[in-house]
Amino acid sequence: xxxxxxxxxxxxxxxxxxxxxxxxxxxxxxxxxxxxxREYSLGADHWKATGEVLxxxxxxxxxxxxxxxxxxxxxxxGSTEVPSGLLERGLLLKLRFSLxxxxxxxxxxxxxxxxxxxxxxxxxxxxxxxxxxxxxxEGLYCGNGGVVRAGTPQEIATEVSLNTAFGVERVVRDAxxxxxxxxxxxxxxxxxxxxxxAGSLWRRVVDEVGADFPDVEHDYMHVDAVTIALVREPQRxxxxxxxxxxxxxxxxxxxxxxxxxxxxxxxxxxxSGKFPSMFEPVHGSAPDIAGTGKAxxxxxxxxxxxxxDHLGRPADADRIRSAVGTDIASRLAGPMRTTSQIGDxxxxxx
Ligand code: NAD
Ligand code: IPM
Ligand code: MN
Numbered sequence: 001x002x003x004x005x006x007x008x009x010x011x012x013x014x015x016x017x018x019x020x021x022x023x024x025x026x027x028x029x030x031x032x033x034x035x036x037x038r039e040y041s042l043g044a045d046h047w048k049a050t051g052e053v054l055x056x057x058x059x060x061x062x063x064x065x066x067x068x069x070x071x072x073x074x075x076x077x078g079s080t081e082v083p084s085g086l087l088e089r090g091l092l093l094k095l096r097f098s099l100x101x102x103x104x105x106x107x108x109x110x111x112x113x114x115x116x117x118x119x120x121x122x123x124x125x126x127x128x129x130x131x132x133x134x135x136x137x138e139g140l141y142c143g144n145g146g147v148v149r150a151g152t153p154q155e156i157a158t159e160v161s162l163n164t165a166f167g168v169e170r171v172v173r174d175a176x177x178x179x180x181x182x183x184x185x186x187x188x189x190x191x192x193x194x195x196x197x198a199g200s201l202w203r204r205v206v207d208e209v210g211a212d213f214p215d216v217e218h219d220y221m222h223v224d225a226v227t228i229a230l231v232r233e234p235q236r237x238x239x240x241x242x243x244x245x246x247x248x249x250x251x252x253x254x255x256x257x258x259x260x261x262x263x264x265x266x267x268x269x270x271x272s273g274k275f276p277s278m279f280e281p282v283h284g285s286a287p288d289i290a291g292t293g294k295a296x297x298x299x300x301x302x303x304x305x306x307x308x309d310h311l312g313r314p315a316d317a318d319r320i321r322s323a324v325g326t327d328i329a330s331r332l333a334g335p336m337r338t339t340s341q342i343g344d345x346x347x348x349x350x
Pocket of ligand 2 (some may be wrong): 074088089093094248282284
């Protein structure tokens, strides 16, 4: 068919820096003619200049792309330059929600030798290689709730988690399918000892869908306990399925223990194929290091492997994964490199 069109949104902070390296590696892997790009300059500067975050016409145009490559959006957590959440909700979450990206896939692989806070006792215990299937369009992210008596001592603020049988089943089925193709193990992560309504829905769906996958074993962990296990015995995990907020939190932890947030890729998958899926690093715009050349582009680059998997080119995706593995292994001995030096090195290895 014709070459796929990628909508590219570099975004804020280090977003454009790491995205440039991701596209460099993608070109080196499949050739510059194998895809075309449409660049969108959205983010803090666009909002300041126009008062718009993501207008409907732009969203409609992005929705016609074959896939989306995103850097990161958002300003420094303490700053008041842009109201907190305006860009995250108005751009990133708007894309995930409007494009119905129900599965937020976040793989974690630890490459031996990669610096990690894990002890040798843990890292010596076998390969660490798991994926988190985070629900992407529901939960506490829906903006369901409100504030009454704002600013008074009687203020009441609510955020209500939305869980639909449809949305839960969609991500659970995807997770079981992945587990079947991997090591045949799935862990549901929730907090059903407290969140009994949503918790029982998630459990029921896992049991029901699990019956269609007799060769996949499944178990359960509370989200607080899973944070211990991710640090003490990460090898036990193959596929984790969980809701939107738990998935957000545990994937930063998973990134940190498998070598740093600068290595963690993600895919926001529209499972129906009606809308484009979106590929982005797990990390944010890192305003503290923007413009310094210190940003590690590896997470953005590995997200291109997920893009190629999605475009039906798994062998090319593996070329990126193996180039990344080789590059990471060489980091121990070598000097610190800049964002573009790491991109160049990986591009030369694919
Ligand atoms: P962050 O992920 O941007 O940064 C956390 C820490 O990790 C910082 O110390 C940063 O320097 C470091 N870091 C992140 N990416 C790195 C990389 N590639 N290489 C080296 N170091 C890296 O999280 P934050 O500071 O909480 O958020 C900053 C902004 O990003 C906020 O506005 C937040 O809302 C936004 N954010 C956006 C996304 C997204 O667009 N997908 C994701 C997370 C946070
Ligand atoms: C992520 C980010 C986003 C999320 C924010 C910026 C809305 O933290 O992609 O992990 O919470 O999903
Ligand atoms: Mn996050």
